[in-house]
Amino acid sequence: MSRLTLPIFILIIVLSALQAFAPFDHWYSPFGAALLVIVLTALLQKSGSPDEF
């Protein structure tokens, strides 16, 4: 497992939770957070086999 895998995975969960439940400043800020989650997922996929979750 890549050393990046676990931190990224945890970050995705945290960001997803924040995105779902935290209030936001602007109408498009949740979409920005979603984009970040997607970028992290892509990084996760590139950093190691998905089987290693």
Added chain:
Amino acid sequence: MSFDPVVVLLAAGCYLLLFFGVAWLTEQGRMPARLLQHPGLYVLSLGIIVSTWSFYTAYLSASSRGMGYNAYYIGFAGAFILSPLLLQPLLRITQRFQLASLADLFAFRFRSPWAGTLTTIVLLLCALPLQALQTLTVATSAQLLAPALDPQLVAFMFTLVIVVFALRFGTPDVTGREPNSSLVVSLAFEGLLKLFILLITGGFALYGVFNGFDSLDNWLAVQPPAVDHLEIAFSVDSTTLRILMFFTAAIAMPHVFHMIFPENRNPRNLQTASWALPLYLLFASVPVLPILWAYYSQGQSGNLQYAPLLMIKAANAPLLSLLYFVGGLAAACGLTIVLSLSVANMCMNHLLLRTIKPPAGTGLYAWLMLRRRLLITGLLICGYLSYLLIADGRWLQDTAYISFSACLQFLPGLLALLYWPPANSKGFLSGLAGGFLVWFLLGLLPYLSLTADLPYPLTAANDIDWDVVAGGSLLANLCLLLIVSAFTKATEEERKAARLCAPDTGPAVRHVLRARSITDFISSLSAPMGADAAGREVAQALRDLHLHSDEKRPYQLLQLRNQLEANLSALLGPTLSHELVEHYLPLVPATSASAAGVLNLLEQGVESWQGNLSGVALDLDLLRRHHRQVLQNLPLGVCELDDKGRVALWNAAMSKLTGLPGEQIIGQLLSALPRPWQQLLQDFANDPHVTRLARQPLAVEGKPRWFELHKALLTPTTATNRAGKTTTSPGQVILLEDQTETMLMEKELAHADRLNSIGRLAAGVAHEIGNPVTGIACLAQNLRDESVDPELQAVAEKMLAQTRRIAGITDALLRFSHAGTLQEKPTRLEAVELHKVAAEAISLFILEHDAVPIVLTNGCQPGLFIKADYQQILQVLLNLLGNARDASVAGGRVTISTHGENDLTSLHVSDEGCGIPASLIPRVFEPFFTTKDPGKGTGLGLALVYRLVTDLGGHVQIHSHTMDSGVMVGKKGTRVIVTFPCYDPGTLVTESGRQVL
């Protein structure tokens, strides 16, 4: 702004023409292969998720739930982001066992045809409202653009087009073995178009209606409820349950399942989709709010599901109106086509084939294809009829929720399938039936009463609480699954299937096949399928596994059985294919767990978990790989035999030594090995008293080789865990070592030792001969000097010449007796002209009057020199001529010739005699080896030639042709070729630096 009906129909026609055109071009092979294999194509084809929900229903949802409309996108995207947890394990199972639908998957896992049937019924009930919804939105949106259009006519035309496309491009191969590229490419095209239209429309709302972000922000600032509403809705709403509902739909909805699994031919595509599809969905979801706010800003409020079309119409953008309508049409087309294909497949496998037995023989495929097409058409007609039920459009959102909440019923089953092996068919069926009942009573029944406008609707408030429906049915389902599975026992078949779907906890029960050959396979399957179809399917499975039709190894036959079941599953569904294979190709429990084939099966199973192991299992796998690597790379040949005498292990060195590849040999009986290995290994393995065989000679490809063999018996070992004990049965391991090189070196050493002994003997003989010869030479010299008779003088001179020759021979014998090279024992090196020395050899040779008369020819090229001792070369020639004469018949021709090539000069002595047998050629240079009659040859001639020539830095070759089994091979006779380095007389310098010539 309204359109003429013709314009709207023309726009729809143009799009459909393009859609059909893309599919046709792909079918014709006009699409580049690189494009077809690109993961982006797969991701875009998954854009089927962006259905009429995104184009229309999302606006209704956003108006009431604010940000909660994103539950749809978050649910679907979440399933892909977390694909390693659900989608990727499911992809492995569906691809390995050729499972084409969710019903196939449950029927396979729970080994129950009822699991497949109930799943099909529930999904059919999911599919029809969803299909009706697509038809409804197409018909209504067309009518919004062109009020003169009859929506029912549009709906009918839409259904007709879908039927044509599904029948033309949706069923290219009844076996489902080949990828349906036409469908994937056309859906990818559609996915791209939909995203483009959504983004264009969003951009239009932002810049065409609001004049950019600032303008929108200003508008939002004076309209706080619009923003607050979004936030509050997202926080307090039961969005989580809806996210779960759409998360499940990403796997359970038949059309999404069809595109994720059966149409995905490369598992890596799913890895790309795990981030690319959420990105696609993000882009598709962002325009919803600006479009909705643009609609509000125009002062509109009714008919919210069609807000985008109404907003564009109000903004007076006719081209964009048509484009948006085409986008909605594209979304509806893709979903309806794939939905009908996948549901028809399920109905075929789990409803039709359970009630009607397909015919055996050649008609099987045509029969299946016809039924499948009839089912597709029937389903699309049912979808149209369902549309008529909801044609007034009042229950658009409820119609969508009825489908998605039904899908949620599969979440417990899916999780149990992968992560809870104790789950059994009774628990699954109870859970699904219980959840379905709650959904039916709380959801479907009130929905039907509302849509049918019953005078006494089953829900008082004319509104169904879908959160209660979804939550209640899910809870009932989950509880029943857990309780019933916990209190009932799974069958052996279910446990086996659970092991195939989930990580193993105990050793699997091993089986072997009753069928022993491919012929047994075909004859067994001929009863239910007909000989032609059985032969075709067996041949396909053999091709898939790269096996030959004469395969008899048990492990490979087991693999063939599994492949056949997987292939038939794609054709007939997993239930029927499993029943067929179980009944006609039965398994019997293996008597020992260490059977060669079973061990390989076990190893293959462990291999399939690669990358999916952790903790102790990963450590054990690393240890296994390390040991396997050590065995494979051992420089000794290793062969393991099981208790039946079958080969269980055949390492790389064994393959190299025998020339037999491991993949062909593993699983074979030793008696099936080719000669000479079969005899050597079988005799050694079968002899219980011998554990070592030293220097076993073996002719391998006509060449002699020697091998040393060792053997050790493998005693049974027992492994124990919570699941029970597993014992391996005895076997043996054989080591094979190639000793050929050592043997040859030892032989050479012995030969050299023998030559040394001979040399010492020769030295003694030479010394003894030397003294009398010196006396004869003195007498001959006296005779020559004292006689006046010229004839006597000539005779004396010849006597002297012969004594010099004898002296030369004794010198040669002395040299022969000494080891060392020319450099160590310098002789009188001089430029020797080969023509001259050959002439002298001939003139001396013909003096022997008693010998067989032969014709001697000096064919040497004058002026060709070598650096040598003249007497030694003369000696070489005389010896060779002597041998040639002895081999020739009277009048035979013997020729001395020379050849120059590159830096070498060779002297050829050729005869037309009887030749030397090939088997004797390696020995002719041995001292005292002769084939001549006793007393006629000493056997020193060629040995001396060899020693003299090699001392001079040359080498000797013999080419001989003799009668072999009465058949002449090549030209008769022998040719001795003596090769020396070339010499230029001008360069010869002695050790003292003085030029000799």
